[in-house]
Amino acid sequence: MPRHYALVPAAGSGARFGSEVPKQYLELAGRPLIYHALAALCACEWIDRVWVVLAPDDEWWRTYDWTGLGGKLETVFCGGGTRAESVANGVAACALADDDWLLVHDAARPCLSQQMLAALCDQLADDPVGGLLAVPVADTLKRADAKQRVAATEDRDALWQAQTPQMFRYGVLRKALSAGRALTDEAAAVEALGLRPLLVRADASNLKVTYPADLRLAQLILQGRDR
Numbered sequence: 001m002p003r004h005y006a007l008v009p010a011a012g013s014g015a016r017f018g019s020e021v022p023k024q025y026l027e028l029a030g031r032p033l034i035y036h037a038l039a040a041l042c043a044c045e046w047i048d049r050v051w052v053v054l055a056p057d058d059e060w061w062r063t064y065d066w067t068g069l070g071g072k073l074e075t076v077f078c079g080g081g082t083r084a085e086s087v088a089n090g091v092a093a094c095a096l097a098d099d100d101w102l103l104v105h106d107a108a109r110p111c112l113s114q115q116m117l118a119a120l121c122d123q124l125a126d127d128p129v130g131g132l133l134a135v136p137v138a139d140t141l142k143r144a145d146a147k148q149r150v151a152a153t154e155d156r157d158a159l160w161q162a163q164t165p166q167m168f169r170y171g172v173l174r175k176a177l178s179a180g181r182a183l184t185d186e187a188a189a190v191e192a193l194g195l196r197p198l199l200v201r202a203d204a205s206n207l208k209v210t211y212p213a214d215l216r217l218a219q220l221i222l223q224g225r226d227r
Contacts, residue, residue: 023108044114
C-alpha cells in the first residue's frame with residue numbers, strides 16, 4: 001500500500017515580513033511559527049515521516065527543542081534560493097516509491113487542522129492525480145492597471161484560493177518539478193504535465209502568515225482551538 005509522507009520547505013528569509021528573524025522562527029503562541037505546522041503533520045495518523053528542508057547555513061534550527069514532535073521528524077539542509085528550488089531539492093532527497101503520497105506544506109501555515117488533513121488524505125486516497133486544500137474565492141476581484149486603478153472586475157465563479165498541503169504521488173511530483181519551471185506551487189507544476197489536481201475544500205483558518213497582522217490572527221485561531 002502507498003504510504004504518506006510530508007515535506008515542509010523552510011529555507012526562506014521571509015523578507016516581506018520585515019523582520020531580522022527568518023519568518024519561520026518568529027514566535028507564535030510560545031513556539032517558533034514553523035513548530036505549529038510541523039506539529040499538525042507529525043500528529044496526523046496518515047503520515048509516516050515529515051521532512052523539513054532547511055537552508056545549508058541555517059543557524060536557527062538547532063537553537064530550539066523539537067523533541068516534543070516525536071520521531072517522525074527529519075531535517076535536510078538542502079534548501080535553495082526559492083521555495084520551488086527547496087521543494088525540488090527536498091523531493092530529490094526523499095527517494096520514495098513512485099506510488100507513495102507526498103504532502104508539501106508551507107512552514108508559514110500554522111493553523112492546519114487534523115480535520116483538513118484527514119479530508120485531504122481521504123478524498124485523494126484513490127485519485128489518479130492528487131490535489132490540494134483550497135477555498136472558493138468569496139470577495140469581489142478587481143484587476144488593476146499600471147496606475148493602480150480598476151481596469152476590470154473579474155468573475156469569481158469557479159475561482160479558488162490555493163492552500164497547502166498539496167498532495168501528489170511522489171513519481172508524478174518528481175517528474176513535474178524536474179522541468180524547473182518558475183511556478184508558485186506544486187499544483188501548477190503538475191498542471192503543466194496536462195493533469196488536473198482535485199480541489200479539496202478547506203477554510204480560511206488555514207491562513208498563510210505573510211504580514212505581521214497575519215501572525216496576530218493566527219494567534220487568535222490557535223487560542224480559540226485550545227479553549
